[in-house]
Amino acid sequence: MAKKKAAQKITPASVTQLAIGIDIGGTGTKYGIVDRDGNVLFAGEMSTKKHKTVNTFIDELHQVVSEVIDTAGGPGRMKGMGVGAPNGNYYTGTIEYAPNLPWHGIIPLAKLISDKFQLPVTLTNDANAAAIGEMMYGAAKGMRDFIMITLGTGVGSGIVANGHLIYGHDGFAGELGHTIIIPDGRIHEGTGKKGSLESYASATGVRLTAIEFLEKSKKPSLLKKVPHELLDSKAVYEAALEGDELAIEIFNYTGKILGIALANAVMTTSPEAIVLFGGLTKAGEFILKPTRESMEENLIQVFQNKVRILISHLKEAHAAILGASALVWEKEQ
Amino acid sequence: MAKKKAAQKITPASVTQLAIGIDIGGTGTKYGIVDRDGNVLFAGEMSTKKHKTVNTFIDELHQVVSEVIDTAGGPGRMKGMGVGAPNGNYYTGTIEYAPNLPWHGIIPLAKLISDKFQLPVTLTNDANAAAIGEMMYGAAKGMRDFIMITLGTGVGSGIVANGHLIYGHDGFAGELGHTIIIPDGRIHEGTGKKGSLESYASATGVRLTAIEFLEKSKKPSLLKKVPHELLDSKAVYEAALEGDELAIEIFNYTGKILGIALANAVMTTSPEAIVLFGGLTKAGEFILKPTRESMEENLIQVFQNKVRILISHLKEAHAAILGASALVWEKEQ
Numbered sequence: 001m002a003k004k005k006a007a008q009k010i011t012p013a014s015v016t017q018l019a020i021g022i023d024i025g026g027t028g029t030k031y032g033i034v035d036r037d038g039n040v041l042f043a044g045e046m047s048t049k050k051h052k053t054v055n056t057f058i059d060e061l062h063q064v065v066s067e068v069i070d071t072a073g074g075p076g077r078m079k080g081m082g083v084g085a086p087n088g089n090y091y092t093g094t095i096e097y098a099p100n101l102p103w104h105g106i107i108p109l110a111k112l113i114s115d116k117f118q119l120p121v122t123l124t125n126d127a128n129a130a131a132i133g134e135m136m137y138g139a140a141k142g143m144r145d146f147i148m149i150t151l152g153t154g155v156g157s158g159i160v161a162n163g164h165l166i167y168g169h170d171g172f173a174g175e176l177g178h179t180i181i182i183p184d185g186r187i188h189e190g191t192g193k194k195g196s197l198e199s200y201a202s203a204t205g206v207r208l209t210a211i212e213f214l215e216k217s218k219k220p221s222l223l224k225k226v227p228h229e230l231l232d233s234k235a236v237y238e239a240a241l242e243g244d245e246l247a248i249e250i251f252n253y254t255g256k257i258l259g260i261a262l263a264n265a266v267m268t269t270s271p272e273a274i275v276l277f278g279g280l281t282k283a284g285e286f287i288l289k290p291t292r293e294s295m296e297e298n299l300i301q302v303f304q305n306k307v308r309i310l311i312s313h314l315k316e317a318h319a320a321i322l323g324a325s326a327l328v329w330e331k332e333q
Numbered sequence: 334m335a336k337k338k339a340a341q342k343i344t345p346a347s348v349t350q351l352a353i354g355i356d357i358g359g360t361g362t363k364y365g366i367v368d369r370d371g372n373v374l375f376a377g378e379m380s381t382k383k384h385k386t387v388n389t390f391i392d393e394l395h396q397v398v399s400e401v402i403d404t405a406g407g408p409g410r411m412k413g414m415g416v417g418a419p420n421g422n423y424y425t426g427t428i429e430y431a432p433n434l435p436w437h438g439i440i441p442l443a444k445l446i447s448d449k450f451q452l453p454v455t456l457t458n459d460a461n462a463a464a465i466g467e468m469m470y471g472a473a474k475g476m477r478d479f480i481m482i483t484l485g486t487g488v489g490s491g492i493v494a495n496g497h498l499i500y501g502h503d504g505f506a507g508e509l510g511h512t513i514i515i516p517d518g519r520i521h522e523g524t525g526k527k528g529s530l531e532s533y534a535s536a537t538g539v540r541l542t543a544i545e546f547l548e549k550s551k552k553p554s555l556l557k558k559v560p561h562e563l564l565d566s567k568a569v570y571e572a573a574l575e576g577d578e579l580a581i582e583i584f585n586y587t588g589k590i591l592g593i594a595l596a597n598a599v600m601t602t603s604p605e606a607i608v609l610f611g612g613l614t615k616a617g618e619f620i621l622k623p624t625r626e627s628m629e630e631n632l633i634q635v636f637q638n639k640v641r642i643l644i645s646h647l648k649e650a651h652a653a654i655l656g657a658s659a660l661v662w663e664k665e666q
Contacts, residue, residue: 087635096635145502159601161499161506168494168603169478170639178633179597183515183590191633257516264512268492268601270501300511300524302420302429306503 017079018072020065020119021325023126024048024085024109026100029057031065032318033072034325038137040318042068054103054112062116080120081113082327084129084320089171093123099190122327126150126320128165128174130277130312131158132330133323139275139310146271148312149176149262151280155198161269165330177202181260201258203279206233209250221246237283251286258287259294266299266307277312277319350412351405353398353452354658356459357381357418357442359433362390364398365651366405367658371470373651375401387436387445395449413453414446415660417462417653422504426456432523455660459483459653461498461507463610464491465663466656471646472608479604481645482509482595484613488531494602498663510535514594534591536612539566542583554579570616584619591620592627599632599640610645610652 018041023030025048032043046064051057069075087098093110095101114121124132131148134140140148144163150156155177159166166173177198178191185195186208199205210231214223222239223231223246239247262274280287288309296304314322351374356363358381365376379397384390402408420431426443428434447454457465464481467473473481477496483489488510492499499506510531511524518528519541532538543564547556555572556564556579572580595607613620621642629637647655 143502145506161494161501162497164495166494166499166602169605170603170636172635173478173494173601173603175600175603175633175636178600180593180631181513181516183593193631193633260513260516264597265601267508267511268506268598269499270503270506270508272502298513298526300508300526302505303503303508 016077018077019079019325019328020069020081021321021323021328022061022065022081022083022113023129023320023324024083024101025126025320026086026102029061030321031061031068032321032325033068033078034322036329038133038322038326040321042072043318043321044068049102052102054107054109057103058112058116061113065117075117075119078119080122080328080331081117082129082324083109083113083121083123084126084324084327085109085123086126087172088123088125088128090122090124090128090167091171093121095123120331122331124165124167124327125156125172125174126323127156128158128167129323129327130156130314130319131160131174131275131323132165132326133314133319134275134277134312135160136326136329137322138313140273143272145269146273146275147176147265147269148275148277150278151201151203151258151276152278153203155202157265159265159269160271166269176261176265179261179264181257181264197257197261201254201261201280203233206236206250206254206280207231209253210236210247213246213250213253217246217249219246223247233280233283237286240283240286248286251283252290254280255287255290255292256294259291259296260298262291262295262307262309263298263303266295266303270303271307273308273310275310275312277314281311349410351410352412352658352661353402353414354654354656354661355394355398355414355416355446356462356653356657357416357434358459358653359419359435362394363654364394364401365654365658366401366411367655369662371466371655371659373654375405376651376654377401382435385435387440387442390436391445391449394446398450408450408452411452413455413661413664414450415462415657416442416446416454416456417459417657417660418442418456419459420505421456421458421461423455423457423461423498423500424504426454428456453664455664457498457500457660458489458505458507459656460489461491461500462656462660463489463647463652464493464507464608464656465498465659466647466652467608467610467645468493469659469662470655472643473606476605478602479606479608480509480598480602481608481610483611484534484536484591484609485611486536488535490598492598492602493604499602509594509598512594512597514590514597530590530594534587534594534613536566539569539583539587539613540564542586543569543580546579546583546586550579550582552579556580566613566616570619573616573619581619584616585623587613588620588623588625589627592624592629593631595624595628595640595642596631596636599628599636603636604640606641606643608643608645610647614644
């Protein structure tokens with residue numbers, strides 16, 4: 001069953017028109033009603049996983065979201081719905097071959113949702129939605145050129161240039177996580193490609209680096225006591241906090257590679273700032289310092305000491321909903 | 334003295350408004366009058382190098398360009414001037430620390446030219462101008478998302494997304510030539526950075542690869558007979574035409590690296606096509622085949638077999654003028 005939470009903050013003055021934000025993940029789907037200032041007025045969550053077909057998923061989504069719509073003043077107040085989903089295509093409104101969703105092939109998701117709710121629907125992938133959320137409500141507020149990078153289980157990105165998100169010719173632009181940083185480097189289990197950013201600078205990547213470093217290094221390390229299945233970026237962070245040299249080296253190595261990727265992205269679109277979001281950013285300066293140093297080291301002079309690396313302002317619990325809802329306001333610009 | 338050439342083709346019907354294109358290089362400056370269809374009506378060239386100050390340069394530029402303006406119907410027919418120059422900044426209209434120009438520091442070039450000619454002036458760097466030329470008149474005509482890459486002595490690029498060139502926050506976006514492809518790889522003499530695309534996929538880079546391969550390889554090769562100072566991409570091409578294995582390996586190696594860079598660019602902005610321009614493209618399939626193969630190999634599935642690699646349609650003699658003039662028409666869109 002869906003659980004519904006009351007909003008923490010309501011600003012009645014700004015509640016003239018509202019947007020619905022829906023973030024579809026492999027396990028669960030989050031939804032919420034958001035005002036123009038980025039206040040999440042009502043929010044809830046339901047299961048994605050249990051729905052073997054997209055039709056029963058849409059039925060439940062309609063049921064639970066209709067409840068919050070009614071609580072928030074009815075469909076008349078809703079300007080539209082924004083949906084963030086893996087492999088979501090902005091142009092076609094379809095989800096295409098998303099490996100982590102229970103429904104395979106090409107799904108006309110925006111049309112299905114729009115028909116059911118009788119509201120305009122904008123779809124994009126989750127990282128792009130996060131970038132727009134950051135531009136509307138977060139650390140990139142007012143910026144016309146910035147890059148948002150999510151460092152989670154994988155690495156996602158959304159690139160904004162000239163004030164607009166770059167969707168590219170086919171709607172799939174912004175896959176910095178799959179750019180090759182170390183040719184013939186570590187193989188990516190999902191894509192089969194070698195040396196992509198995601199193979200190193202994700203939670204999964206940090207875990208693999210930790211395993212490699214532990215195998216090779218003869219240094220004493222707190223991480224040697226951590227059972228293999230618990231060896232994750234959190235464990236590495238905790239060891240680094242204790243001054244563990246190997247843990248610090250793992251972050252240095254990760255930051256070095258992330259910094260090259262950021263330098264390449266900067267020399268491509270020359271953003272004002274890069275906003276980082278996601279689990280890996282919790283390692284703070286352990287990851288940020290080597291990242292910043294490597295980025296500056298690899299930038300040509302004209303770009304040096306110009307680009308800020310920021311940590312997202314959005315609360316993690318609501319970031320996905322905010323990002324999706326921001327698609328509604330972005331559309332009108 | 335400036336030499337003036339008559340145009341090869343005049344289409345009087347389209348000659349309602351005209352644009353002036355100026356391309357400033359380290360040695361010479363080309364200028365021309367161009368109509369909306371990309372016909373170069375009048376063109377000429379003068380020296381950049383001999384002018385120790387920008388003021389005497391502007392004086393001569395005014396003198397020679399005024400002549401062609403008068404021949405083409407006077408200033409009243411001119412919609413504006415577009416200027417392509419190394420390190421030209423679109424936003425500020427300044428040239429900033431251009432290593433190959435005789436005038437150092439920050440030069441307010443657009444203002445100087447505009448004051449002298451009493452015409453609106455748009456400035457950008459030469460690779461960006463080439464991209465806009467390609468979009469207005471060339472292989473990328475009508476495309477909203479493409480990347481232009483010039484493979485000459487160096488590697489320049491201009492990226493178009495959502496129908497507009499990406500200038501970035503500071504006006505310097507689109508430096509794909511400086512992105513790092515081989516971390517800790519070959520050092521770039523100009524920038525001091527290691528492993529950038531330009532260190533490999535430029536005329537200079539091919540020459541360095543040839544020298545390295547000749548030192549290492551025990552294979553017989555026609556290139557062993559070429560004097561060191563004549564070892565350039567043309568010599569390598571000629572040897573490849575004769576079936577020389579080492580020469581073919583040099584292009585394979587170059588194409589492999591260029592292909593990684595193209596794959597990274599594709600996964601960043603997802604263009605419809607990549608347009609290549611410049612000396613290295615004359616090696617044809619020797620360079621294009623390994624480039625295409627490497628690009629596809631490094632792309633994740635969603636981008637594979639979608640992006641065309643095209644060779645520029647613009648005539649090399651006029652490409653720079655066309656690119657610069659296209660800035661005038663682009664501005665109005």
